[in-house]
Amino acid sequence: MKISAVIQQLNDVLHPLLWGxxxxxxxxxxxxxxxxRSGFFQFTHCKLWFKNTFGKLFSQNSRGRDGxxxxxxxxTALAGSIGTGNIVGVATALTLGGAGAIFWMWVSALLGMMTIFSENVLGMKYRIKNSDGTWLGGAMYYLERGVHSRGLAVLFSIGxxxxxxxxxxxxxSNSIAGALQDTxxxxxxxxxxxxxxxxxxxTFGGIRRIARxxxxxxxxxxxxxxxxxxIVLYCHRQMLPEVFRQIIEEAFGLRQAAGGIGGAAMANAMKTGVSRGxxxxxxxxxxSVMAHSGSTLKEPVEQGMWGxxxxxxxxxxxxxxxxxxxLCSGTLSxxxxxxALSAAAFSSVFGNYGGALISVCISLFAFATLLGWSYYGECGVRYLVGSRAVPAYRILFALSAIAGCTLDLHLVWGISDIFNSLMAFPNxxxxxxxxxxxxxxxTNYLAKCRQKEKAEGKRRLSAKIRRSYSSHSQKYESNKF
Incomplete structure (x- = not known):
């Protein structure tokens, strides 16, 4: 029996257990x-985290020598997460789980906001300094230094x-090669x-070059x-109300309930949406905590808000x-x-250019993922065997891209979820x-924010009183004469 067949059989057994x-x-x-337990932080403090993230996008970011x-x-974290899944993965989720899968993708994302927030807080708290002055952090560090389990840290790093x-x-790289060849x-x-x-x-420029x-x-x-x-949504804007209604109804199996399969449809939509999310x-x-931990911010909660x-x-x-x-283009059927489904949807407005547009987007998104994951893998290697092995990893990572462009990677996609589970379990x-x-x-950070707001309020009140007093004094002096 071929090795690939053995791996495939092993994957068929392990996949439902490790990524079900x-x-x-x-x-x-x-x-x-x-x-x-945080009091629905992502909702109740929406204004706070939005102000500290999007509100600071156009301000001057500090770039210290230490990160x-x-x-x-x-x-860098988005480079690792925004990839083909945002185009190909969503299209596959719709074909497998129907429109209702999108609702459960939203649910997983809203809860995932606090998961990744917590990862980043711990990553910042337990990070260490590298020999070149940059920060090193990740689940392996809070597993070792916080949980005190070197074994779980090693398992995470291997995964x-x-x-x-x-x-x-x-x-x-296979997605990039296929898109560029086809188009x-x-x-x-x-x-x-x-x-x-x-x-x-x-990669040989390190995290600073990747981040730039x-x-x-x-x-x-x-x-x-x-x-x-x-542009596509504007051209199909009349379909938006019906599409949102379809998402909600299929999320709970309401449309399929008439045929007696409402429960099964809801379970399928839920599993597909959550897994794709x-x-x-x-x-x-x-x-992504490995990228966030390299930030120059000193406050863990603030970097958590970026998550x-x-x-x-x-x-x-x-x-x-x-x-x-x-959904609005009607190409799901x-x-x-x-x-191909995403390309057809964009082609409904852009014609023959729709396929080219999707190919370029896939190439850019996938290349960004390559950059993000090159750093993640480098962090894992550095933790396992030290910095001396990093140059060899970088070369091997580059050569793997060549293999990825020319090989059939159905098995790689299949076992990727198992590798993910090796990271997810210890994390x-x-x-x-x-x-x-x-x-x-x-809690401590929010208390500091309240104290800061109180002090700022007193400062504004004091300034207002001084301005009022100054104005009255000037009027009094002018009336004397």
Whole structure:
């Protein structure tokens, strides 16, 4: 029997166990735990986290010698999470789970906001300084230093390195090569060589170079995609009310209930939506915390709020827009799936250019994922065997992109979820065991904010009184004469 056949059989047995409802339920439970115990922080303090994230996008970010700016950190994290899942993954979710899957994707994202918030708080709290002066953080560090389990930290790091080569590299490079070949006729080996050269240049510049590229690439590709999708939605705007009604009804199996399959349809929509939501925003995996921990911010809770913003942009905005474009265009019933379904939806407005637009977007999104996961894998290698092995990893990572462009990767996609579970299991254990520390950090930060607001209010009142007194004094002096 071939090795690939053995791996496939092993995957068929392990996949339902390691990436089925038990893991997905644990991820949702972690988000619900922090949501309830924090007093629904992502909702009740929406103004606070929005002001500290989106409100500071256009301000001057501090770039110290000991790390990267908060915006660079979230851009790097978004580079790892905004990928083909936002285009291909959403289309697949719709074909597998119907329109109702989008509702459950929203639910997983709203809870995932607090999961990733908690990961970032712990990542900032337990991070360490690297020899080059930058910060190193991640689930492996709070597993070792917070949970005091070196074994779980090693397990997480192994899963991270394996996932960086699979889902984070070969799966992404294969998507880029396929898109460029189908649309522009670019040969697969050429795409692989170009990617290998670019990755070598990027990765050997370290986190600072990756962050500089990410802070330019991520906003550009996100804004461009949203503008194109906005045009499609505007042209199909009359369909929006019906589409939202369809999402809600199918989320609870109301449309299918007439045929006696309402419960099964709801369960299918729920599982598909939750799994795709986790796949796109990575909340619960502990991956993006490695990028966030490199921030120059000193306050863990503030960087945690950037994590909330990450999930908001990645899933609530990007994935929703893709879903609405497909549903409003009416192409879901075309029988197509994945990239072809998304291309058909955009072609409903852009004609023959729709396919080219999706190919370019897939290429940009997948390349951003390559950059983000190259750093995640590097962090895993550095933790396992030290910094001396990092150059070898960078070279191997670049060469893997060439292999990814030319190989059939159905098996890689299949076992990627198993690698994810190797990260999710230990990370979720840490989140539950250290949840009290996250809540303490959050409570202390909010108390500081209230004190600051009170002091600011007194300062404004004092200034107002001084201005009023000065005005009355001037009037009195003028009346004397």
């Amino acid at each position: 409802w038990p893991v997905l339920a644990a991820i949702l439970l972690a988000g619900a735990n922090f949501t309830f 990267i700016s908060p915006f660079q950190a979230v851009s 991270c390195v394996l996932a960086s080569f699979g889902m984070g590299n070969m799966a992404q 522009f006729g670019v040969a697969l080996p050429i795409t692989g060589l170009v990617l290998a050269v670019l990755l070598t240049i990027m 590229v990410a802070e330019r690439l991520v906003p550009f590709m996100a804004i461009s995609y949203l503008l194109a999708a906005g 986790v796949f796109t925003n990575e909340a619960g995996l502990g991956s 909330i913003f990450q999930v908001f942009l990645d899933t609530i905005i990007m994935c929703t827009v893709t879903a609405l474009v497909i 075309s029988g197509k799936d994945g990239a 979720l254990i840490a989140l539950f065991l250290l949840s009290g520390e996250v809540l303490d950090e959050t």
